[in-house]
Amino acid sequence: MCFWSRFWSRFISGHPASLPTPSPERSPSVSAVEAILKYEFNDPALLEQALTHPSLLNAPSYERLEFLGDKVLNLVAGNLLFRAHPEFDQGQLTKLVWVNVSTEKLARVAVHRGLYHFLKKRNVQNMNEKVGKFARAVEEEADDVPHGGSVTAPKVLADIVESVAGAIFKDVDSNVKQYEGIFRGLLEPIIGPEELEQQPQPIALLNELYQKQGKVFHIKPEKKGSTYEARAYVDGKVVASCSSEDKKSAKLRAARICLSQFAQREPVNRGFDGTLEIAEAKKKLHDLCVKKKWSKPKYDPFDLQNGAGGPLARQGICMYSCSSYG
Numbered sequence: 001m002c003f004w005s006r007f008w009s010r011f012i013s014g015h016p017a018s019l020p021t022p023s024p025e026r027s028p029s030v031s032a033v034e035a036i037l038k039y040e041f042n043d044p045a046l047l048e049q050a051l052t053h054p055s056l057l058n059a060p061s062y063e064r065l066e067f068l069g070d071k072v073l074n075l076v077a078g079n080l081l082f083r084a085h086p087e088f089d090q091g092q093l094t095k096l097v098w099v100n101v102s103t104e105k106l107a108r109v110a111v112h113r114g115l116y117h118f119l120k121k122r123n124v125q126n127m128n129e130k131v132g133k134f135a136r137a138v139e140e141e142a143d144d145v146p147h148g149g150s151v152t153a154p155k156v157l158a159d160i161v162e163s164v165a166g167a168i169f170k171d172v173d174s175n176v177k178q179y180e181g182i183f184r185g186l187l188e189p190i191i192g193p194e195e196l197e198q199q200p201q202p203i204a205l206l207n208e209l210y211q212k213q214g215k216v217f218h219i220k221p222e223k224k225g226s227t228y229e230a231r232a233y234v235d236g237k238v239v240a241s242c243s244s245e246d247k248k249s250a251k252l253r254a255a256r257i258c259l260s261q262f263a264q265r266e267p268v269n270r271g272f273d274g275t276l277e278i279a280e281a282k283k284k285l286h287d288l289c290v291k292k293k294w295s296k297p298k299y300d301p302f303d304l305q306n307g308a309g310g311p312l313a314r315q316g317i318c319m320y321s322c323s324s325y326g
Helices: 003-013 028-037 044-050 063-084 090-101 103-113 125-140 155-171 176-187 193-198 202-212 247-265 275-292
Strands: 217-224 227-234 237-244 298-301 318-321
Touching (some): 028 044, 028 176, 044 063, 044 155, 063 090, 063 155, 063 176, 090 103, 103 155, 202 247, 217 247, 227 247, 237 247
Antiparallel strands (some): 217 227, 227 237
């Protein structure tokens, strides 16, 4: 109901008309984050709450908005990727959605957008140190690290992005289409199938490699004091181990150590088919392109003698192309 309709309704009923509620004042933090989002809130109090950590007493924290944002991000990412890749099945889409809304991905979004600076909090020195350590690591790594980098992503960074996502969703009155237009830019670059191919999940790749050789591979994490120790086993024998404060990070690090040792442990004449070398080469080329600020490489099967799609292409030989500037 518009203002004048409410006015006449109140006038006819004998009650005084209520004036429109003035826009709440915006704090500097709210204005700054609105500039980052390129979106001005109808209700700035929602964004104020989204930027309030539970450690700040006597103020509504971001926890409820974080809960809502978590659900909405899965919905929107799923919708985007469902439309972008009609050829993908459920399993492929699930992997793509997961890497685009994972703690790792959202924490990197928070670092790149500088959102932690605007979080209201208190007595969180340890958290500040963890966020700082992660942010420094992100600066030294490639933009896209789908499965985790050298430093465990602090959950609080992902929480901020989820709470802001929830705040926007409420502010647009649950309009999914409008919300998607606002929030998609914040999540970019969206991780696609090319990035996943260039940086395969280490544990899944190891399972595939050893399964082809008739061997059993698994990683077992074990809690030891305040840290986790993950050990990688092949046919019951330990081949690599690593410790971390986070169980997932420990498993990933152990897997990466195992991958780096795989070529040396498994001679070519025992059936190694080159899958690891291809994955490693693609990752190195991807990192080089990021470092040089070139476009991401594209791979096309190519037969040097007979053109694309010839016998060499069937053997896995391909050409790559990328654009460089300067």
